[in-house]
Amino acid sequence: MAENNDSINRLHHRLELLLKRQEDFAREIGELQAEIGMLKKHGEIRKPEKERAEQGSTVTVREIEKEPVQAASGAHGGSKPAPEAPLKQPVKPVAKAPKKKSDLEKFIGENLINKIGIAITVIGVAIGAKYAIDHELISPLTRIILGYLTGIGLLGFAIRLKRNYENFSAVLLSGAMAIMYFITYAAYDFYGLIPQLPAFLLMVVFTVFTVVAAVQYNRQVIAHIGLVGAYAVPLLLSESSGKVEVLFSYMAIINAGILAVAFKKYWKPLYYTSFVLTWIMYFSWFVTEYRTDEHFALALTFLLVFFVTFYLMLLANKLLKKKKFVIDDILLLLANSFIFYGIGYAVLNNHTTGAQLLGLFTLCNAILHFIVSVVVYRQKLTDRNLFYMVSGLVLVFITLAIPVQLEGNWVTLLWAGEAALLFWIGRTRKVPVYEKLSYPLMLLAFFSIIHDWMTFYGGYYPEDAEPEITPLLNISFLSSLLFVAAFAFIAIVNRRFVTASGKGMLKIVSFLVPAILLCTLYYAFRLEIAHYWKQLYADSVVAISADDQASPMRYWDHDLNRFKTIWIINYSLFFFSVLAFVNYRKFRNRLLGFINLGFIILTLLVFLTQGLYTLSELRESYLDQTLSEYYRRGAFNLGIRYVSLAFAALAIAVAYKCIRGDLRQRGLRVAFDLLVHIAVLWMASSELIHWMDMAGTSQSYKFGLSILWGVYSFFLIAFGIWKKKKYLRVGGIVLFGVALLKLFVYDISELDTIAKTVAFVSLGVLLLIISFLYNKYKHIISDDKNN
Known part of the structure; x- marks a missing residue:
């Protein structure tokens, strides 16, 4: 009886749960019905009753879903019915799929097909022309005339269709102009029927016509075709005559035409294309063909023309229409200014008189931007970003004028200081333009200090004239410290004053500024260390005269270069260890922790390979007493070894501390444990070889290493059993296998009987002990495997 009561109670409990779930379902269905009704109320146009009556029988939302709701509510005997939808609407199918089909069909029929058609037509004309040329069916003059007739005919047809079929007409016109460009080039280059100047003028006419047609049609693609064709003209029609003034005059005319377009149309891709093509062509000529004695005035003239043209092109439409400047407008304006300044600086710097006017040239840049800022201010634009940006350029070039007129590291320092000032104003005063202006200055300052390092620290060979400098008390090191101070200030401002705008750029700045700061701090000391030893090496030259030689032999102390390598590695280990410790104690930045851990591991690998090899060279130099x-x-040839081992131990200890702390990941911890044991075994093997070499033992690379590896494998297995770490036990077994393989393949051939006996007995005893440990602690190993 008791069992029946328990069964009944369980069934009642299950029934209550099912009824509860059914009530929840009914309530959710009612809520969905209400939401559907509200959406239909706001999304559909209610039709008149007469029209709805003509559509036949109507079914309300409530009627469609009434039966399921009632069934759900009646199943548990009296639960409340779901709330009725607030508005009854007739259910009528919405023909969305046919509408999409119709739009797709319209796109294909009105846009895609005609573009494919004109492309195929142009290709067909080209294939037909090539066939006629290959088979000499018609004379060259006839081919050119037929080509022009084809282009003119297509152009006339396009103009005729413009009123009723403007899109189709625009595509035909672009194809016609492409044919005209191609035929003109063929007439000039293939057959020599048209001289260079008439061909040049024809191309100009085609370009002007294409730009005008683009404005009339209001189709940017036509302007692009004309622009690409126009810039292709000087390349296609070039005779390598060296008449660069003709090329630049032509480019200036084309850019003037685009400037005229800019007053009416704001076509960004058109401006970008002309900007990139113009400066690439100018810079290519400047790098490959420019000669100061021939092109000085020409280079400056057209440099100014291009700069002013693009300046006006970028400002014209914005100022006339009072449009807002966005980030890409600002970046393009900055690029135009700095390209002009950079190339102008290089042109003047290579000229005897111009080199004395660099400060004046920089000041003229500031005056030019000041004039633009006054114009912008008088326009009273609601968007003040342009005014702030141009005013910032004035400030930049005024501050640059003084260091440019002077020389040396002042340029770097003022760029860094300017970047810090602009960033502080932009972030604390909420002026984003100033902050954005500081970004290129940061990069310029960074590249400038790299250039200063390359210039100051001189050559790489003892034959070069090395400047005698005092370590840590020289202008380059002082400049590096001031640069670090400026970027440290930027990093502090960025950390304390967080902005909500530009989160993507904020992440980049938050990464790049500390990266530049740490990179500069690291290399400031590293370069001092390297130059100190390099200077000693250059000064160690000894000239020895011999009777049978006309000129004396020169020798240098190569140990000094080896000490340089070791001290750079020691410094790197110390720097990254201190950085890891500071980050662990203060910042707790995981990204910095992972990156720094990677540098620690990389430096340890360099120490294990290059460092230990260099230490062995110092040992050999001491033993042989070379020179x-x-x-x-x-x-100290021997003692430096233990200084380096101490730095390596410090790096391993700090990295281990960080991995056990903030960088807590099992996979990383396992990999680092294995790396630590490899490093310890590597250093122990090197130490064994070191002392065997000191003792003069001839079998240092054979017998001793095999015993050492066997002992260390025993240690790994025992330690792995104690700490329940399977990967250490497996590593120990693998290492023991390598030791045995080395013993049988490499060592045994040259070992004497006693050495063989000791080696085999030692490794055999170790194997027995390892087997004993596995048997004794098999329960621990089994638990470890289960876990």
Whole structure:
């Protein structure tokens, strides 16, 4: 009886749960019906009753879903019915799919087909012309005339269709102009029927006509075809005559035409294309063909013409229509200004008189931007970004004028200081334009300090004239520290004053500024260390005269170069260890932690390979006393080894601390544990070889290493059993296998009987002990595997 009561109670409980779930379902259905009704109320146009009556029987939303709701509500005996939708609307199918089909069909029929058709037509004309040329069916003059007739006919047909079929007419016109460009080029280049100047003028006419047609049709694609064709003219029609003034005059005319378009149309891709093509062609000529004695005035004239043209092109439509300047407008304006300044600086700097006017040239840049800022201010634009940006350029060039007129590291320092000032104003005073202006200045300052380092620290060979400098007390190191201070200030401002706008750029700045800061701080000391030892190496030259030689032999102390390598590695280990410790104690930045950990591992690998090899060279130099009659071979050749091992141990300890702390990931921890044991075994093997070499043992690379590897594998297995770490036990077994393989393949051939006996007995005993440990602690190993 008791069992029946328990069963009944369980069934009642299950029934209550099902009824509860059914009530929830009914309530959700009612809410969905209400939401559907509200959407239909706001999304459909209610038709008159007469029209709805003519559509036949109507079914309301409530009637469609009434039966399921009632069934759901009646199943549990009296639950409340779902709320009725607030508005009854007739259910009528919405023909969305046919509408999409109709739009797609319209796009294909009115836009895509005609473009494919004109492309096929142009290709067909080209194929037909090529066939006629290959088979000499018609004379060259006839071919050119037929080509022009085809282009003119297509052009006339396009003009005739413009009133009723404007899109189709625009495509035909663009194809006609493409044919005209091609035929003119063929007449000039293939057959020599048209001289260069008439061909040049024809291309200009075609370009002007194309630009005018683009404005009339209001189709940017036509202007692009004309523009690309126009810039292709000087390349296609070039005779390598060196008449660069003709080329630049032509480019100036084309850009003037685009400037005229800019007053009526704001076609960004058109401006961008002309901007990129013009400066690429000018810069290519400047790098490959420019000669100061021939082209100085010409280069400056057209540089100014192009700069002013693009300046007006970028401002014209915005000022006339009072449009807002966005980030790409500002970047293009900045690019135009800095390209003009950079190339102008290079042109003047290579000229005897011009080099004395660099400060005046920089000041003229500031005056030019000041005039533009006054014009912008008088326009009283609601968008003040342009005014702030141009005013910032005035400030930049005024501050640059002084260091440019002077020389040296002042340029870098003022660029860095200017970037810090603009960034502080932009971030704290909420003026984003100033902050954006600071970004290119940061990059310029960084590249400038790299240039200063390359210039100041001189050549790489002892034959070069090395400047005698005092370590840490020289202008380059002081400039590096001031640069670091400026970027540290920027990093602090960026950390304390967080802005909500431009989150993507904020992330980039938050990464790049500390990266530049740490990179500069690292190399400031590294370059000092390297130059100190390089200077000692250059000064160590000894000239020795021999009777049978006309000129004396020169020798240098190569140990000094080895000390340079070791101290750079030691400094790198110390720098990244301190950085990791500071980040762990203060900043707790995981990204910085991972990046710094990567540098620690990389530096450790360099130490294990290049560093230990260099230490062995210092040991050999001490043992052989190479050139000891000229250079001292002291005990520090050996002692530097333990200084380096101490730095390596510090790096390993700090990295281990960070991985156990903020960078807590099992996969990373396992990989680092294995790396640490590899590093320890590597250094122990190197130390064993070191002392065997010191002792003069001839079998240092054979017998001793095999024993060491066997002992260390035993340690790994025992440690893995104790700490329940399977990967250490597996690593120990693999290492033991390598030691055995080395013993049988490499060592045994040259070992004497005693050495063979010791090696085999030692490794055999180790194997027995390892087997004993596995048997004794098999329950621990089994638990580890289960876990």
